[in-house]
Amino acid sequence: MNPLAAIRRLWHSLAPRSHSDIEEEFRSTLETYKEDLVRQGFSEEEARRKAYIDLGHPATQNQTYRQAIGLRPFDELSGDIRYGLRALHRNKSFAAVAVLSLALGIGATTAMFSLIYAVLLHPFPYAGADRIMNPVIINEQHPDEPQWFPLNSAQFDALRRAAPVDSLLGFNNSHMEITGGGLPEDVFGIYVTENAGGFFGVQPLLGRNIEPFDSGHSVVVLNYRFWQRHFDADPHVIGQTLELDHAAYTIIGVMPRSFAFNDTTGVGDVYLPASLMRGIGNVPYLAYIPWIKLRPDVSLAAADAALEPIVRQFAKEHPERFPDHWHLALQPIIVPYRQETGRTLTLLLAGVVLLLIIGCANCSILLLARGRTRVHELAIRSAIGASRWRIVRQLLVEAMVISCTGAVLGIGASYWLAKLPLLLSPTSFPAESVIRINAPILAFSVALALLCGIMFGLVPALRLSRNDSARMLPGRQTGVVAVPGKQRWSVLIATQVALTLLLMATAGTAISSFLRLEQMPLGYDPANVMKLGIMLHVHDPGEWNRIQSHSGRTAYIEQIRGKIASVRGVSTVAVGTDATPPYSGSEGSFNLNGNPDREQAQARVMLVGQQYFAALHIPLLQGRIWNADENASGDFVALVNRAFAARYLFPSHTLGRQLRITSLTTRNRYITTSAQSTAWRQIVGVVGDARDDGVDRPVVPAIYIPYTAEMLPYVQFLIRTQGDPLTYLHAIRAAIASVASDQEVSNGALPLDEAIEHDAQYTRQRLFSILFGVFSAMALALALVGIFSVVAYSVAQRTTEFGVRLALGAPRVHVLWVAARIALVSAAAGIVVGLAFDSFLGVVLAHWMQSNFAADSLFAAAALLTLSALLACVIPARHAVAVPPAEALRYE
């Protein structure tokens, strides 16, 4: 047939003649034929009769028409669908449970797959993001603390010329201030080498990115959030001037929201050309942190091998910046997240796949159970002439209606569920990852659900459509029927129960490890402590003269500290510079007097006032804490924590040892150091370990020195109060204002326990236990509904049998047992299998979850599951004995 003809046919099928049109034509024919017959000598009545016999009834003519033009199968199918919908509507609870089972499975699986895709596989918007590497130095003595290393410009050029390097980005961070209008505002600037535009390959939202010809020009590119915050998302911002640290920069671009360079060391508010770095402060050498984009054809190992000799050369030039034994490792930029979040997400994924399987199993249990109750209906249909294919199709369509509805709901649910982890734990994911529903995964889940619908619709359909209506029809009347297909449910129920137990045990472990984290001793007491930061007035010459000198600044800070301490209800106030838990201090290198050959060791350097330990309840273990005079001078004293003493000092010879922190130098005009900040300091005491690297990572060796050793243009106060610290905020602000009325207080006043709750490690553990708890609760609910419905259906079907049993004197307990037996036995089998399986999996899971797979939570889960499975069996089974025997026998 030519294509034109095909189109013509299609058109006629899509726009068929109307019912009334067909009927009118037929009636006209009928009349004409009748008149013909009358002319041939039939009587009026006989002619009418013969016309109907020969031509058929007008009402059926439309069917003939639709069959002739090939629309009949569609009519039947839509009839089946309508019938299926009506059947589901009649049986609402069955439909709701089946649909919800699938929707939950599909929604959760799709959401989790999408999350993993966005977070682990493709979180960064950069071109060739999987080839961008972060080179780190692995200290072979402490391989779990990788170090970044800065490059000067000669080294940077050497690295750029290396064979496996496609392009090289150098960047450096800088705290800056917006000046020239109103109050100074703190901004985080990142200087990037001028190849940034090409390196990132990200289309700016407005304007353009930094390009090689910007070298030496005062231009700035804005981060999306900064643009929103500071410029109110002004679309005409390009070409305007932004004044930073008293220098004017022309705004040339705004990056899109997904661009949040760089999440690991701090997201920049503004991006500036690296050539401008020369202009600020007195940078000892131009230091770039490198990001390497490898050539597409270079393997990671080959690149490592090729770059190692180059970095060895750098180490020869500056041996003090490298540990004794080290090797180079190129880390894909995703690695920090993959390490921290990857395992969690993979386990969650396994959890949702289990949930999907449980949902599908539940749906099939329901379909099978329901199929059994329809034996009678189908036998009648088959007896009055329905073909086997017709019945199979009917049952399949009903199953498809369920799975399609489930799929649609599941898609809707996945949009919402994918956002849930981000809401619960925003800090665990790269800021740049935009969670989108992943279409292939969605298609996969939907296909799985439809497949489940077809498979489990088909099994009962084929079985029930067997053409032996003679055997099936009298079934209800004789009362006691053989129960077909028992084994199939038993297997499904047992599987479902075993998988549910697995999920519950994992959830139990997650929750108990979260509870352990919550109760874990931190080494400090965050309750009722608030941190409050102030930014000193560096840009107001009058104010600045007063606090520029070391003694002036110390006096100013101490004055404010004293005023805050005098507020009623405030018990202790301590000064600290970036020494606020849960991540306190900054990495610094030090020398120990007495082992000059030793490599430059690293420790956390904490700049604190002498009240710090009292404010945070950190115990003094040995020696003493420095006094107020020593604090004001800032020199010659230091405290260390126990971890430091254990790693670097002999227990017999701790106090009186001397150390020197070489990095405490004045790096720009806003920083003042004490007179002899880099001189030898005596260790005057040892304090207890307070977690300084997050809430669940081990304590890093730390050195505490007076904050006056190095004073930045900002400082934080740690304020311990009686009761909720935020209620004192107003009084504290007033106290600060009484010292200097124009002294700004940062907006970030935050109680420490809240800061801990916002911490990534903490929220990740919480996320993990909440999600697993939710998944296992869903799985439990589904499994129970499955058991419940199987028992309920079988009881409903066997009412007569139970009536007979009771009438013949069977004890009620026995009837109850008969009614619940199949489900109980399969659930018990499932629990046993699940226990065995879990004990085996325990080893694997313990490794993955980095915590012990708790045997007690497994048994608690098993006990809970047993109890609820028992209830799910017994409650519907009670109907079997509740029916009076006489009524049961009369049934139907």
Added chain:
Amino acid sequence: MTKPIELPQGTLEMLILKAVSLGALHGYGILLRIQQISDQRLEILQGSFYTAVYRLEQRGWIKGEWGESENNRRARFYTLTAAGKRQLKSETSRWTDMTAVVACILDKKADEI
């Protein structure tokens, strides 16, 4: 009257096209015309006849329009479309070829081979 002939599969549609090609007809009229031309020798079942008409219309070979019948009744008149004309032509030549070949074979006698 001679013995009625049963139509081979598919020929009814060709006959309908031919009948309509001689002038617009309503459904029953087509039936009458075929029987009239065949001298009442064809027995056509009314049920299959209408199915054939509907199918031809759906394929776009005939086109139906409402009009007035000879005894002033509203009736649907069918005419041949351009596509129908082409179809009739090709069907006719196919039929002629086939019958010729069949006839030729049936006519053969043993000594002619």
